[in-house]
Amino acid sequence: MAAPMELSCWGGGWGLPSVHTESLIVMAYARFSGAPLRVSAVDHSWSAPQGDVPVLISEDAVIAQPAKILNYLRKQKYNADYELSAKQGADTLAYIALLEEKLLPAILHTFWVEAENYCSVTKPWYASRIPFPLRLYLPGKMSRKALNRILLMRGEPPLYRLNDVEAQIYRDAKECLNLLSNRLGTSQFFFGNTPTTLDAFVFGFLAPLYKVHFPKVQLQEHLKQLHNLCRFCDDILSGYFRLSVTGFSPAGQDTVDANLQKLTQLVNKESNLIEKMDDNLRKSPQHPPRKLTTLKLSAAGEESSLLTRLSPC
């Protein structure tokens, strides 16, 4: 009964199913709601879409933009928000607005405008997935679009210079992360124990920031201090995307199958959580376990800041 739906989106890296916020939102929502999607990453062939990504292609429609895709999935009875009250639905809308207004400019800046990040990470990554002549042009265009958006959203008369805008957007983004961390508290997801639309959005915004290795990491460092948000990203990655290593769910899968899969994932996640709690209990005075590379990075950072603090000025 389920028509095969295909999602074209930017591919993954750094342990993420996709490094692109909007693609990640749709993928996470599809996993949460059990919608069977065949995911095809944009590759360097001409047939792959290069413009608006992600795109959902089903029998009767081609849909771009995450909000519209999510609406379409809801109409197909893949709804992750069944259990939410009307007020929680309203909250979802409000927090998505918060993400878009306060966090998005800083994420765009980190990926597309910060010169060092753009040249050594973002540009090579995207260029390697775009066919030859376009790869010389498209990343630059995406970068200019991001810069333009930041300046138009925030570049009011006193803040004409990019430096001033930068300070402002990073301050806003850090405040936004703190607010999200406070809102999440110790619960597993934003509305109790099952993930919803809001969780898909927050995950889509945070995970790339959390996982991608950038040379300039001021926002990433702030995020890594908010342990509950990091735990939130890790939980979703391990609970809902573990199967992605072996490939995405096949097309035309029954909803029954999808539900079963969801259930096993839930169980996996629970056991994961228990493991993690044990771990945390054992090492409670120390920092929670991090990945090796980041550990190295942060250790080096701490050392140097310690040195500067100790050195007589």
Place this chain on the structure above:
Amino acid sequence: MSLVAEALVSQIAAAEPWPENAALYQQMKEEQILLSDNASSLAVQAFLQMCSLPVQVVCRPNAEYMSPSGKVPFIHVGNQVVSELGPIVQFVKAKGHSLSDGLDEVQKAEMKAYMELVNNMLLTAELYLQWCDDATVEEITHPRYGSPYPWPLNRILAYQKQWEVRRKMKAIGWAGKSLEQVLEDVDQCCQALSQRLGTQPYFFNKLPTELDALVFGHLFTILTTQLTSDELSEKVKNYSNLVAFCRRIEQQYFEGRDKDSSSTSRFSKGPLLR
């Protein structure tokens, strides 16, 4: 503004009490001000009223160019000039007046989120309507925006502003929306606000916060402004608790004030809201 400068400003601000002659600047009420600016100005007025801080509203044709951020309203307090609701809330807080101190961390996050919802949806929809809807642009926006200036300056400035707003709409992906879609978004936003408010007097029960001031500013302006069609205000009128909410704040913070004060800020639109 750099962090140091900001810290300095807040220290200076904290040192001085709120003066009697504080002033709020906006464009001319009758013939010039546009929907979105009026909403923002009203939100700040409501906020200052809720803090019981007296302010005199001064209307100037060139208020937009007087403002440090190019946006109205701005307040002139002592020797400080601060514009827009967010910075004004910070500034007033530095002087020791705050409406949101009683909230816990989660409520504060919620308040900020809903304020962004209003900015993201209602404010953008107002800007869309007045600068991208051709009928409104022709009949209302251009004549009003250009009213203080002689020809051809009135046309030039209005087109310049229109170009600027349309570029912004394009960047945030609203340029391709139709008026119906925008009204749909407004409806969705009002529905969310209505659900959140429920039967409480204010968004966080008994006491008003800056969120209440912001929502009041926008909804009251939408309800009481005559546009080319009633579509926008009809969307708000569908939610009776929001209309009652606006009336309540109007009665509590604006009506009493008109009688006993000689300030120039007369809130003359009262009878429109029935």
